[in-house]
Amino acid sequence: MSVQPTEKVYIEILKQIKAIIVEDGLQAGDKLPSERELSDRLKVGRSSVREALRSLELLGLIETRRGEGTFIREATGHRLVEVLASFILNDNKARHDLQETRHIVIKDCVELAVRRAESATISKLTNLIEQMDTNEQEQVHRACKQFEKIVIQACGNHLLYRLYVELTGYGSSLQRANSYWSRAFCEEVLTLLQSKDAVKLTSLLSKQNDALNAIE
Amino acid sequence: MSVQPTEKVYIEILKQIKAIIVEDGLQAGDKLPSERELSDRLKVGRSSVREALRSLELLGLIETRRGEGTFIREATGHRLVEVLASFILNDNKARHDLQETRHIVIKDCVELAVRRAESATISKLTNLIEQMDTNEQEQVHRACKQFEKIVIQACGNHLLYRLYVELTGYGSSLQRANSYWSRAFCEEVLTLLQSKDAVKLTSLLSKQNDALNAIE
DNA sequence: TCAATATTAGTGGTCTGACCACCTCCTAAT
DNA sequence: ATTAGGAGGTGGTCAGACCACTAATATTGA
Structure with a gap:
């Protein structure tokens, strides 16, 4: 019994x-x-x-x-999305959702970053832009990725940052590669971060999203 | 090597x-x-x-x-929520990030919903509002939660919706209960959804966030 | 015949002990 | 003092043995 x-x-x-x-x-x-x-x-x-x-x-x-x-590990470092999604991510709808969610999260991060970025961050970014003055494509590419990462991190919300990481992770395991920021784009972002122009920054990001969606 | x-x-x-x-x-x-x-x-x-x-x-x-x-099983991260929450509990920063991220995700969902909500959804919501005409607190409460859920789902992005579910899950297993939408708030949201007024909807949500943050 | 009961095969749950690969640190030889 | 080598600790993996439980089957009794 x-x-x-x-x-x-x-x-x-x-x-x-x-x-x-x-x-x-x-x-x-x-x-x-x-x-x-x-x-x-x-x-x-x-x-x-x-x-x-x-x-x-x-x-x-x-x-x-x-x-x-x-x-x-850090308390917020969970692979929640990663695992769940890998078991869910079979249909095209899910992929579209993934791309969309990624863009949205990036937008959210940047919007927080424009309010919270400290001068140390800004100077780091400025530095990266300078590093792009080279002919080596590889180096420029690396700097752009690094730039994007630092901006995202500047949102000051670790959980949100982790989401970005996870979402970007899936993306790369799918067929279509993720879009990365171009040098010109990084420069624009830096300018707007310095002037704390949240409105323009938002519209800049949604413009990029629209462009990407058009490609599909 | x-x-x-x-x-x-x-x-x-x-x-x-x-x-x-x-x-x-x-x-x-x-x-x-x-x-x-x-x-x-x-x-x-x-x-x-x-x-x-x-x-x-x-x-x-x-x-x-x-x-x-x-x-x-149907993929509902059920246990995950318990475990994660119990490991996050003592980290104040993590908790703050959690709350903030939840608010942000809700805002994102609603902003998508205002563009994508179909008439069927609107009438479902209207129905729920009518159900709130009762003296039973319990029923009103249930309808409000249901209302919130439907609005979130109307974003049409399943991944984003799941994020909302997970984030809400953690919250509820922490000490402080999650804030739920009030009846008045639901009515406001419905009005703005019908008029597709994205701008006002956004400001409505951030107003609520600010109010909540002030309480802490 | 048919219902109740006993048997058995299959499944997850747990433990033990054995290797392996790898890292760190300490020692001894140089 | 530097370096090469060994010892011990740690996670990674496997095989085999029980146990507890479930469900399907066979057996029994009326």
């Missing part, structure tokens, strides 16, 4: 691990006890510990480095 | 499982091959298969029933 639902061990382990993190006051970047030690401390098999850790890893909450150990 | 990153086995298994789902045309509710069969078919240890399956389970993508098998 009976049938006590008996929480699965690996779920119980998740709670224990969380307790350990709290008790020991572990922060992002800190090392968790080794799998064998956890297995010992919690009186469960190592395989169960691993099932729990693998789950947390897939969620992006921890990071494991072979030969070194298991480490806590 | 070298050090080819060599994708971890359980990650590879995730892909394989996805491939099996696609090949066999499995739908939500269907049964996956057993752990032992997967282990056989993919030529990997059963424990590795389990690590992959446990991860998917934690994400809410599959459901396992002892003695029966493993089944595909």
Whole structure:
């Protein structure tokens, strides 16, 4: 009889691990006890510990480095979208949604960035623009990507930034490559960031979106 | 030297499982091959298969029933929400980002909805408003939530909608409850949707955000 | 014949112990 | 002092063994 639902061990382990993190006051970047030690401390098999850790890893909450150990990641670094989408992303509609969502998130980030960008960020961007004064296409390309990333990060919202990263990640795994910012575009953005002209920046971005949509 | 990153086995298994789902045309509710069969078919240890399956389970993508098998679920990131939330709880920055991102996503959805909402949607919303003519608080509350959901869905972008769901999910498992739309707010939104007044709608939403931020 | 019961095969859940590959750190030889 | 090598710790993977549970099957009893 009976049938006590008996929480699965690996779920119980998740709670224990969380307790350990709290008790020991572990922060992002800190090392968790080794799998064998956890297995010992919690009186469960190592395989169960691993099932729990693998789950947390897939969620992006921890990071494991072979030969070194298991480490806590930043709290907001979840692979939510990545995994969900990879299991959902089969039809064309989903792809279109993906592109659209990516553009929207970029727009949101930039709109926040124009309000929050600090002078340090601006000078970093200025620097990047200068680096584009070269004939090497490869270097220009790299600088543009870096420029885009820094602008997005300047939104000051880590979760939103992660969304951008994830959405861009999928994109690259699809057939059509993602669009990157051109040098001219970067320069325009920098100017508008400096003048804190949110309105023009918004219209600039939506103009680019329209152009991209037209291509499809 | 070298050090080819060599994708971890359980990650590879995730892909394989996805491939099996696609090949066999499995739908939500269907049964996956057993752990032992997967282990056989993919030529990997059963424990590795389990690590992959446990991860998917934690994400809410599959459901396992002892003695029966493993089944595909409708993709509602159910458990994911709990786990993530419990790991994010003590990080104030993360919480703020979460709230902000949620507001932004809602704004994005509504802005798309105002351009895409069909008449069928509008009449559904009108209907809901009428249902609010009652003294039962519970019913009004339910109608408001439903109203919000329909508006969000009207954005026509499923990925964006899912983001909203996930973000709202986290929020509700945190201490502070999420803010819901009031009846008056719903009525305003409906009016603006009908008149397709995107500008006023945007300002209405940001006004609400500011009010909420002031409370904190 | 038919219903209740016992058996059995199949499934997930867990543990153990064994390797392997890799990293770090310490030691000993140069 | 520098460097090469080894030892020990860590995650990665596998195989095999039980257990608990479910459902389909076979057996039994009326």
